[in-house]
Amino acid sequence: MPAQPLPLGHGANRPADTTPVLSGRPLAADPSLMPQFGDRFWDLAVAGHAGNRYASEFFIDFESLSDATRREAAREFLFWRLNTHPVRGALPSISTVAAEWWNLRCFFRFLDTEHAGIRLDTVTQPVLDSYLLHCHGEELMPSSLRHRLQVIPRLHLAAEGMPSDALEINPWNGRPLSRIIGGRAVSRHENQTPRIPPRVIAPLVQAALFYVRTAAPDIISARAELTELQASVSEIQGLSLARLDRYLDSLAAGGRGVPVLDGTGLQPHLAGSPAYTYIMRKSRAGRDIAGGSYDDHIVRALERLGPEPGGMDSPITPHPQTGRPWRDRFSPPAVPHEERLLRAACYILIAYLSGMRDSEVKELRDGCHFTERSTDGVVVRHKVRSQLVKGGRGAPESWVVIEPVAQAIEVLECLPHRDLLFCRPVAGRPYSTISANRMNENLNAFRAHCAGIGFPVPDVDGEPWNLTTRQFRRTVAWHIAHRPYGTVAGMVQYKHLSVAMFEGYAGTSPSGFRAEVAAEEALARLADIVERYDDFKAGVRSTAPGGARTDNEFARVQEELQDFPGRVVDERRLHAMLKASAHTLHVGTLNDCYYQPETALCRTAGTEDRPLLNNCRPERCANSTITTRHRPAWEAARSDTERALTFVGLSDLQRTALRGHTSDIIRVIEGIDRAHS
Incomplete structure (x- = not known):
């Protein structure tokens, strides 16, 4: 049992405003950027080693709390969490404390709206019971509900470090949250992350392999064509009907139609659509919509030639199952859409076929893949370098992987990105990453898309399976333990997978996959x-x-x-x-x-x-x-x-x-x- 806090009045004094809030922690940025206790804002990213997260996830804005006592209590609690060693284990990670800031605000908001803004030292057990009912009413997942409520017993434990206002009562008389929340009591050592069912993971991995091996070259080629087109727009001077006519005549000569589809459906009106803008820029007739006779020429060509999906020139590879192109021609809006699906496919292969954690996958950078030969020179091993982010520390490590993982990394290196391979650049922003929540959204978009490319993923209990990033490592560990000789997709064998994962890093280091x-x-x-x-x-x-x-x-x-x-x-x-x-x-x-x-x-x-x-x-x-x-x-x-x-x-x-x-x-x-x- 954790040690109980000292009675109020015997705790530590309030830290000075100039006290650094991250003393003794390894830093990922300039130490001069470390926040101090009295600052209005704390940017904990100075010690946040997970480069795959949004910077805003580490930003704590005390001004978002309107009451001065609440702001002071929040400072004292977060400082206590960041600097007080628990009875067992290490200091909580920066990400954990940043998440607790959100849960603390939820509790404060409840006290302000439902209980007239009472202080922590006047909170009673009936108030906590009403908050429990309030959280149940939000229909949170069991894990989310537990995280939401964990801040309350921690507030009580932190009472000795909160002289301004502290939670005096021992919540629910010290009973474990698992009993308070209800449901099946489980060992704290039992992994509660759901496993992806075999009938879901098999077509999902097959679709991911298809995207990486077959679709990726087409998507990369389309991106190169689109980049070249965007770069040439600035060179277009004025308007030219002659250039437009030459372009439309070339379409007729090639047996092609007029681009009117944007990759997501037929435009109701050609004028003003992305397809219209593309025609003007592709033909170099003008930078933007011109109207008038330009509209007339395009409409007459459309009547003569008919419509063409997409309109870009990049060829489309035949689908291995049908022998027909796996999709229509690309349009400019379709390129980033397909890149999003391709990144999700790469993530699936890397996360599932390597056993790396989500944070480790998202730390992959340019040049992370390399090969080594065995001592006898016969076996070539694929390896990747990344960063182990655990316990608030970032440490370089390497993993032994199989060929599909190496192929996925090579594809990611060809897609637009910044330093991190899963860091997608966005115009007008210094950086943009695919955070955990966004990646979950992308994974489920890819799962829904699988049926359209010939790899339908069946529902589970009448509902589409909801994918999350944490499920892949748990699932492959379960399959290796239960079906060491089974096949995951195509010729990828679980036994082959387990041998690779247990070599070197994955079997012996803090990754803990073994x-x-x-x-x-x-x-x-x-x-x-x-x-x-x-x-x-x-x-x-x-x-x-x-x-x-x-x-x-x-x-x-x-x-x-x-x-x-x-x-x-x-x-x-x-x-x-x-x-x-x-x-x-x-x-x-x-x-x-x-x-x-x-x-x-x-x-x-x-x-x-x-x-x-x-x-x-x-x-x-x-x-x-x-x-x-x-x-x-x-x-x-x-x-x-x-x-x-x-x-x-x-x-x-x-x-x-x-x-x-x-x-x-x-x-x-x-x-x-x-x-x-």
Whole structure:
């Protein structure tokens, strides 16, 4: 439990106005820019190492609070959060404190509008209960609701550092927020980020690969054409009907129509549309709309030639599935739209096929991809450099990745960007980034677009799946843990993925991806052992040498919990009792192995904590259990062996070995049938 704050009146004095608010933290900018306690504004970006975020996310404007006491209390609370070490762990990150500023303002706004602006030291538990109901009424996601409410117990803990006004009562008598909010209580170590379902991630990755490998060259070519056109506009002098006629005649000679579509739909009127402006600039007839006879010439050409989608010259590559162009010709408005989709596709491949965090993906810069050969010179490894942003610090690190990730980075380097690859330049602004929220919007736009390019993403429970940046790392860790030999899309194998991710950085450094996979494996084993316990309760019994030991363990658990029909047991207690067995469970096709090295036949020196599956003897090993769920695999093995006996040219020794193997398989199948007869 965190230490309780000292009684009011015994806390620290108010810091001096000239006290730096970020003392001792690593800085990402000039130290002279560090804000001081008495400043009207705090720009925490001086220590914000995540270059992919908007600068405004780190900007704290105390003037947005109209009451002087509120402003002072906010200063004291944020200073306490930035400089007070918790009982466990490190100082909160700059991003965390900046987010708490928003949640603090929400609480202050509630007190001002619903409770006549009462001070913190007069807040009572009924007031906090009413705020809880107020937040529930906003229909926030559970994680967002928790973040919104976390500021309240932290205000109480910070009371010793808030002499101007502090929250005296212990909110909800110190009960955990998980119980206050309601819903399923979960371990703080369990990852609550939802996993992207397999039927969603497979077409999504296929569509992303299509965009990076097939669509990207066309989009990059269209951007180059558009850039050249925009640069040449300043050279156009006056108006020229002759140039317009030459351009329209060239369209007729090439069998093309007049551009009237802007990439999102037919313009209701040609005059004044983006297509009209494009025609004038493309033909060099003028910089802008001219009207009069220019309109007449374009309209007559349209009647003679018909309309053409887009109008730009960049060719369109055939779609591999249909052999037809994957989209209509580009129009100027369609180019940035397609670039937005292409960036989202690149993000999907990098985030999902590397295991990097969102902040690490968005820190990728020009030249971040490089290759290295193995010591024997045979294997070429793709690597990327980025910045690990964790605990408020930025540290350069590298990851081992696979080829599609390298291809996505190469594409990003060809798209308009500033220093960061996901930093999209915007005219008139010094910088513009795709922040987490904007990227979530782009990801869902790409998901909706997948059907239009031949990779429809099915709904889940009748609704489109809502993608977020955090889901990709969680999902790939889950798939590697549960389906290490499965295929994600095309020829990309999860096993290939796991080998690359576990090399070098991703397996051993603070990125912690290997630990995430291990946590998913533990959850998978627990789910498997619970499923086998349910089978036992339904009457399924194990055969093979280890079957009796497993059944006895399940019987002991059932008896201790009195887990019999008509009785509801404590699920958390059941999981706790089965957890020890789950740690040793290794699920297989022909059997399940409850591994104990001292009785394992797969190794001579029982010193390892995992079985050697290639040496498994499931019908003989004391760790092996076989149930009805394994029977189809044994039947298939018998069919394969009997088919092999029909081969011409087998030696007598080979036939004897195959017949002996068939007899062993039949004994296993008969044992399964006897256990359930």
